[in-house]
Amino acid sequence: MTVWIRSLALVAMTGAGLYLASTLLVSSDGASQGVDTTAGAQAAVPPAQPVMExxxxxxxxxxxATIAERLTVSGEVQPVQRVILRARSAGVVVELGAREGEAVRTGDLLVRFDTEDLAATLALRQSEIDATEARLLFARQALDRIERLAERTIATQEQLDQARREAAVLQAQLDGLRAQAGIAQATLRDAEIRAPFDGVVASRNVDIGERASAEAELMTLVDPSRLEARVLIATRDVSRLASGQSAELRIDGLEGETVRGTVLRINPVANDGSRFIVVHIGLVNPDGRLRGGMFATGTILVEERADVxxxxxxxxxxxxxxxxxxxxxxxxxxxxxxxxxxxxxxxxxxxxxxxxxxxxxxxxxxxxxxxxxxxxxxxx
The missing domain is CATH 2.40.420.20 (conserved putative lor/sdh protein from methanococcus maripaludis s2 fold)
Structure with missing residues (x-):
């Protein structure tokens, strides 16, 4: 009995893959028979995997690296120290010490009112005080005499009571006149309004010769060396903020520059009708280029971590x-x-x-x- 064994005789490589060129059949007794498979069999090989560029x-x-968590903010620059100077009593303006935009020093005269009527009123009150003091002195001397006479039963009780009443009335009149004189002196002092701090006049609402009513706005004085940015923070983010955190702001009009600041205060309640809370960021303005009313945008550094x-x-x-x-x-x-x-x-x-x-x-x-x-x- 003859047993045929299939063995690979030739493998040819072509551009399309591996092809079996021929097969040799070998019998157990050494006989062989070739079988041509060139046109038929093909050994399938997976195509090469593409490389992604x-x-x-x-x-x-x-x-x-150092990574940071920053909160984006925006708001307006405002002076920290700002005061509206008002007239404490009505009067005619006779002198103004500064105009809008001018710098002033602490104690400089800003507004002076006409003081002729005030001085006359004070002089009148002082003369009334002097006259009442003299009358009170005589009344007390009389009271002393009557008290001595009453001790010897020479003066009656009615006379003693009358002397005491006259002295008490004069004392009350004197106290009232002294209070009026004090008011006149204070009014006279208020006729001169001076700068409470170093600053710049932001606005002036009166001119020389005008009569200002009591509590009328006269001038607005600001300190331009200390400014702050008032930014709005959503209530969902405010818990991540704290005083002392650093901020980096970009100011309209100072393109290309970053102004650094520090969180100073956080308002305890949201603005009426909104869910935003005002946060105050302190700014330093040594060269005076920052102005109140400028718009600011930037970030507050919430957290920073190194080697992450x-x-x-x-x-x-x-x-x-x-x-x-x-x-x-x-x-x-x-x-x-x-x-x-x-x-x-x-x-x-x-x-x-x-x-x-x-x-x-x-x-x-x-x-x-x-x-x-x-x-x-x-x-x-």
């Missing part, structure tokens, strides 16, 4: 096994499970476990890429 901006080499591994949120992927990233290792993407932490400003996500400094991570959300895919960075 990645741009430099689509990957990131992870390195420890972080990735853009676009680098994170998720499947049924959990969160992971794709790490590029020797031309092949590798699935790396990660443990994430806090999300920071700018979409940065802290990675606590799963990656190491120096790892090259795919950060672009490219579809169709997964574990084992071939990739290389091109273009730089």
């Amino acid at each position: 990645l741009l430099p901006r689509e990957v990131l080499r992870v390195m420890p 591994l972080a990735l853009p949120a676009t680098a994170l992927r998720e499947d049924e096994a959990g969160a992971y990233v794709l790490r590029l290792v020797e031309g092949r993407l590798e699935r790396r499970p990660v443990v994430t932490g806090a999300t920071w400003s700018g979409g940065q996500v802290e990675i606590r476990e799963g990656i190491a400094p120096g790892d090259m991570i795919l950060i672009a959300p490219l579809p169709g890429l997964g574990d084992g895919a071939l990739a290389e960075v091109t273009g730089g």
Whole structure:
């Protein structure tokens, strides 16, 4: 009995793949028979896996960095010290010491009222005081005599009571006149209004010769060396703020410059009809370029942490096994499970476990890429 055994006789390589050129059948007794299979059989080989070309901006080499959480704010610059000077009593303005925009020093005269009537009133009150003091002196002397006579029963009780009444009435009159004189003196002093601090006149509402009523606004004085930005913060974010936090602001009119400040105060309640709370950021204005009313935008530094591994949120992927990233290792993407932490400003996500400094991570959300895919960075 003859048994035929199939063995490969020739393998030819073509551009389309591997082809079996011929087959040799060998019997157990040494006989052989060739079978031509060139036109028929083809050994199927999977095509080569394509290599994905990645741009430099689509990957990131992870390195420890300092990341910060910042809160975006906007608001208006206002002077910290601002006072409206008012007239305490009615009068005619006879002198003004400064105009709008002029700088003044503490104690400088700003407004003077006509004092002729005030001086006359004070002189009248003083003369009445002098006359009443003289009458009171005679009344007390008379009271002393009557009291001595009453002790010897020479003066009656009625005379004694009358002398005491006259002295008490004169004393009351004197006290009233002295109070009126004090008011006249205060009014005379109020006729001159002086600068309570070093500053600049922001507005002037009267002119020489005008009669100002009591409590009328005369001037507004501000201190331009100390300013603050009043910004609005949503109530959901205010719990993250505290006094002393630093801020960086950009001011309209000072393009290209960053003004640094510090959170000074946080209002305890939201503005009426809104869910925003006013936060006051202190600013230093040594060169006087900042002005009240300028618009400011910027950020408040809420938290900062050093030596953190972080990735853009676009680098994170998720499947049924959990969160992971794709790490590029020797031309092949590798699935790396990660443990994430806090999300920071700018979409940065802290990675606590799963990656190491120096790892090259795919950060672009490219579809169709997964574990084992071939990739290389091109273009730089």
